[in-house]
Amino acid sequence: AMHRLFFQHHGWQVKGLAPAGKAWTTASSSGLGMGARLPGQVRELFEERTWRDGLTLLEVSLITATLENLIHSEVVGRVHATYEKLRHHPDLDLGIQDASAVLDTYAAAYVNGFDISELPRASVELMMKDIQQDYPYWNNTLSLLREAREEVAPGRHSVALPDVARMAEIVSARFASGPLQQNCEDITARLVKMDVHGTGRVRLRDFYKSNLNDGNWQFMERVDYLRHLGALDDSNPGDPRVIIPNYIYMHANCLNVSSFYDACCIDKCEHLLDLLEDKVRAPLATADEIISVLAGLPR
Numbered sequence: 001a002m003h004r005l006f007f008q009h010h011g012w013q014v015k016g017l018a019p020a021g022k023a024w025t026t027a028s029s030s031g032l033g034m035g036a037r038l039p040g041q042v043r044e045l046f047e048e049r050t051w052r053d054g055l056t057l058l059e060v061s062l063i064t065a066t067l068e069n070l071i072h073s074e075v076v077g078r079v080h081a082t083y084e085k086l087r088h089h090p091d092l093d094l095g096i097q098d099a100s101a102v103l104d105t106y107a108a109a110y111v112n113g114f115d116i117s118e119l120p121r122a123s124v125e126l127m128m129k130d131i132q133q134d135y136p137y138w139n140n141t142l143s144l145l146r147e148a149r150e151e152v153a154p155g156r157h158s159v160a161l162p163d164v165a166r167m168a169e170i171v172s173a174r175f176a177s178g179p180l181q182q183n184c185e186d187i188t189a190r191l192v193k194m195d196v197h198g199t200g201r202v203r204l205r206d207f208y209k210s211n212l213n214d215g216n217w218q219f220m221e222r223v224d225y226l227r228h229l230g231a232l233d234d235s236n237p238g239d240p241r242v243i244i245p246n247y248i249y250m251h252a253n254c255l256n257v258s259s260f261y262d263a264c265c266i267d268k269c270e271h272l273l274d275l276l277e278d279k280v281r282a283p284l285a286t287a288d289e290i291i292s293v294l295a296g297l298p299r
Contacts, residue, residue, distance in 0.1 A: 002064055008270055011176025012261040013254060014067065071260050075172055079165045081117035082106045085124045093158040096149070099167075103145055104128070106168050110175070111135050113256040136217075137186075140179035144171055176263035180255065184248060184265035190216055191244045201233055201241035221252075272297075 003017040055063070082105050083090050088098065105124060108131045109116040116124065132138050148170040153159045194202045194210060204223070210216040223240070226232040231247040234240040247253075254264035272294070276285075279293045 001060055005064060010173050011180060011263055011266045013264045014261045074258060074260065075168050076165045078116055079106060079168050085116060085121055090161050093160050095158050099159045099164050100149065102164055103167050107141055107145055107171050110257050111141060111255060137179060137183045140182050144174055144178050177266060180263050181266055187218055188248055200244050202244060204240045204242060207242045
């Protein structure tokens with residue numbers, strides 16, 4: 001339930017919340033894989049109850065709220081660090097141009113998966129210089145940055161740190177469902193264009209050829225890597241094919257933007273799972289029941 005909440009609302013795959021729930025059944029991944037970052041009482045509750053009878057709705061709500069608070073604290077901490085790297089005092093208001101520079105720098109570190117507090121100033125400057133080259137979808141992110149600024153400080157000429165932190169939270173909350181999802185749609189369209197037979201698969205030789213000839217720089221994964229991630233159909237060894245949805249939604253395409261979660265392409269099947277749960281209203285269902293529900297869905 002927690003995985004679905006964060007994934008559907010934000011495109012966040014919280015570390016330790018595996019979709020199949022496997023992370024909750026092994027001692028090595030207890031505490032949502034977050035160890036000491038969870039408050040002691042919450043961690044002990046999670047570990048004890050998931051090993052026994054599971055969590056009540058109230059307990060799930062408590063842990064969810066705790067995670068949201070931890071993520072909020074991380075954003076605020078990184079905004080503070082960004083102020084420091086750009087030599088701004090956190091107690092002083094910034095003009096909108098300086099505030100925009102802080103937000104741009106925060107977002108550049110975010111999409112690159114950097115903890116800006118650990119970067120030397122020279123590395124921050126280099127990151128901003130190369131962001132267009134290192135992250136080709138940066139222009140999509142800039143649109144979200146403008147949206148955040150206009151939402152928090154419309155028409156204002158100066159802002160305080162809490163305002164910039166709120167902008168950063170908007171960027172973090174909407175990045176996966178906005179700019180990243182646009183990237184996912186772009187990659188999907190490139191693959192579908194090569195799927196001349198409408199099978200949801202692309203010939204491996206066409207996959208690599210498009211990287212060399214059509215500027216599709218993304219399509220460069222090795223065969224054994226694609227196979228390991230379940231994105232390769234080699235049932236016909238003479239004509240292996242890349243499975244489009246498996247490729248798009250493989251975890252390797254997620255961005256490690258936070259110490260608490262990765263930003264991932266939002267699976268279009270999530271809404272089907274919602275409909276199934278609403279119709280079945282039970283923890284288990286037979287294959288016939290699932291087929292019956294899916295057959296009745298509008299096309």
